[in-house]
Amino acid sequence: AAGTARLYTEDDPLVLLGSGSLKRSVSSNSSSAWLVQFYSSWCGHCIQFSSTWKALAHDVQDWDTIIHIAVVDCAQDDNFDICKEYGVSFYPTFRVSNCSADRGVQTLRELMINFLQNHTRLGKPDHCPPLEPFNLRDLLPLLGQKSAHYTAIIIEHPTSYVGREVILDLSKYTGIVVRRALSTDTPLVDKLKITAFPSAYLLHPNGTHTHLYMQLRFFFTSFLRGLQGVQRRQTKDHSAPNHMGALSEHHSTDPWREFDSSKVYMADLESALHYLLRVELATHNTLGGEELKTFKSVVTVIAKLYPGRASVQKVMENLLDWLVRLPLESIPYQAILDLVDDKMRISSLSLGAEVRWVGCQGSRPGLRGYPCSLWTLFHMLTVQYDASPKLLAGTALEGDPAAVLNAMRGYIGTFFGCEQCGRHFEEMAAQSLDQVKTTEDAVIWLWSKHNQVNSRLAGSLSDDPVFPKSPWPSPALCPACHQEKEGVHTWNEEQVLAFLRQHYGAGNLSPRYLP
Numbered sequence: 001a002a003g004t005a006r007l008y009t010e011d012d013p014l015v016l017l018g019s020g021s022l023k024r025s026v027s028s029n030s031s032s033a034w035l036v037q038f039y040s041s042w043c044g045h046c047i048q049f050s051s052t053w054k055a056l057a058h059d060v061q062d063w064d065t066i067i068h069i070a071v072v073d074c075a076q077d078d079n080f081d082i083c084k085e086y087g088v089s090f091y092p093t094f095r096v097s098n099c100s101a102d103r104g105v106q107t108l109r110e111l112m113i114n115f116l117q118n119h120t121r122l123g124k125p126d127h128c129p130p131l132e133p134f135n136l137r138d139l140l141p142l143l144g145q146k147s148a149h150y151t152a153i154i155i156e157h158p159t160s161y162v163g164r165e166v167i168l169d170l171s172k173y174t175g176i177v178v179r180r181a182l183s184t185d186t187p188l189v190d191k192l193k194i195t196a197f198p199s200a201y202l203l204h205p206n207g208t209h210t211h212l213y214m215q216l217r218f219f220f221t222s223f224l225r226g227l228q229g230v231q232r233r234q235t236k237d238h239s240a241p242n243h244m245g246a247l248s249e250h251h252s253t254d255p256w257r258e259f260d261s262s263k264v265y266m267a268d269l270e271s272a273l274h275y276l277l278r279v280e281l282a283t284h285n286t287l288g289g290e291e292l293k294t295f296k297s298v299v300t301v302i303a304k305l306y307p308g309r310a311s312v313q314k315v316m317e318n319l320l321d322w323l324v325r326l327p328l329e330s331i332p333y334q335a336i337l338d339l340v341d342d343k344m345r346i347s348s349l350s351l352g353a354e355v356r357w358v359g360c361q362g363s364r365p366g367l368r369g370y371p372c373s374l375w376t377l378f379h380m381l382t383v384q385y386d387a388s389p390k391l392l393a394g395t396a397l398e399g400d401p402a403a404v405l406n407a408m409r410g411y412i413g414t415f416f417g418c419e420q421c422g423r424h425f426e427e428m429a430a431q432s433l434d435q436v437k438t439t440e441d442a443v444i445w446l447w448s449k450h451n452q453v454n455s456r457l458a459g460s461l462s463d464d465p466v467f468p469k470s471p472w473p474s475p476a477l478c479p480a481c482h483q484e485k486e487g488v489h490t491w492n493e494e495q496v497l498a499f500l501r502q503h504y505g506a507g508n509l510s511p512r513y514l515p
């Protein structure tokens, strides 16, 4: 298949198998099941089907300790023999025959569940939780009892898959056990007084219970994952260092600050600016050439678009005026610092010189903090720019709908202390930033790329177990942002845009905890 583009790459959340790795992975003593698609990279139907297969892999990526999604390219010479050999179903692999599947994600997902449930001959994969329905006898001993964890029972019609999907979605989480029961189980349904399906009956660790009626798998999953004390087991990248550790300065003696995740805190934004100007920039003795250009763009977007305290904006305006007036090829960092500290007594204003994380507090040192505040800052700036594009009039960035994103791209690539993050961000920007044609596109672009990063990092070492990374905004923050099409979660982008405008709008900024 020389010359054909690869249909799947390492960036897809699935396993690329070849003749050697297939035998090693899919051996009968594998602790998990495998769903392997044998395809040919030149076959038109396979090319079409690849988008479904990738969507499936994304949809069930959290099931991967139980069942892996994989592909083998039978058009590669090395794989000829193995493709012949595996031409028949073979436990624990089940084979989706070569491109015959005109199936949607939902059907494939149901097929996976049926497979997990029915392949009892060789036993279930090691980590597979029970998928069979609970009955009243199982349930009675739990009612009203204290426990070390939550128990959620999803009561659903017999034809529904929601319960099993949510059980598998939560399979990597501790602090919760999810079971299902059937609407046809009259004694159980009567005892729990449930009349609408699907519903979740949630037993709390303290012995009380609540009852939730929702329609969609994603809503159940997101709600249960968000319960206090429910945490994702860290499984990915155990060998990889936490790249963000050094960037998340945290004073462990700081008292915990209660906060509301539907608000944006000025204290986080000001801490971001302090860290950016006094800590991150300080590693550069002088700024010249491209670095200086990037720095000017960053200062421009902040000075013109920053929606927080006027005094902070003024400091940035002074810095910008000075940078614009200065014809120097390069400037010493110390001069910038003097301005920020107002050593020259220009305005008797200076930028607060401490970090005080609020919405960006981490549950322990090394988590959240600066990178969280940097995302927050740039989301705000894209939203401000969209609300008032005229604010950049008269600057070097006037008229560029991607002005904020370009400044961010430059900053992340040049100054951001996490090099690997910079490389990833640059890849995403190189791929699609040129498609941003309006300020609205820019708001949505950054939201969507941030979600890509969230999904890549979920369960990694930089994921704070108390604030686990997940698709954002959650259904709790914006129910209307979520919908389901043919059983697959999708975003309602119109609603997402409206939500981002509100969430990152100047009106949603809280001054609480400012020094």
Ligand code: FAD
Residues within 6 Å of the ligand: 242, 243, 244, 359, 360, 367, 368, 369, 371, 372, 373, 374, 375, 376, 379, 412, 418, 420, 421, 422, 424, 425, 446, 447, 448, 449, 450, 451, 453, 454, 457, 462, 463, 464, 467, 468, 469, 472, 473
């Ligand atoms: P963050 O992801 O920092 O999010 C901050 C806040 O933004 C959230 O609390 C939420 O309120 C809001 N939010 C979340 N998602 C969205 C969204 N989609 N749209 C709008 N708002 C949202 N770390 C790595 O380990 N590897 C990397 O490759 C990596 N790349 C990064 C690239 C960039 C450009 C940046 C700024 C950071 C990167 N990081 C990377 C750090 C990582 O993304 C997090 O910032 C860090 O782990 C802290 O996570 P957090 O839980 O505070 O939430």
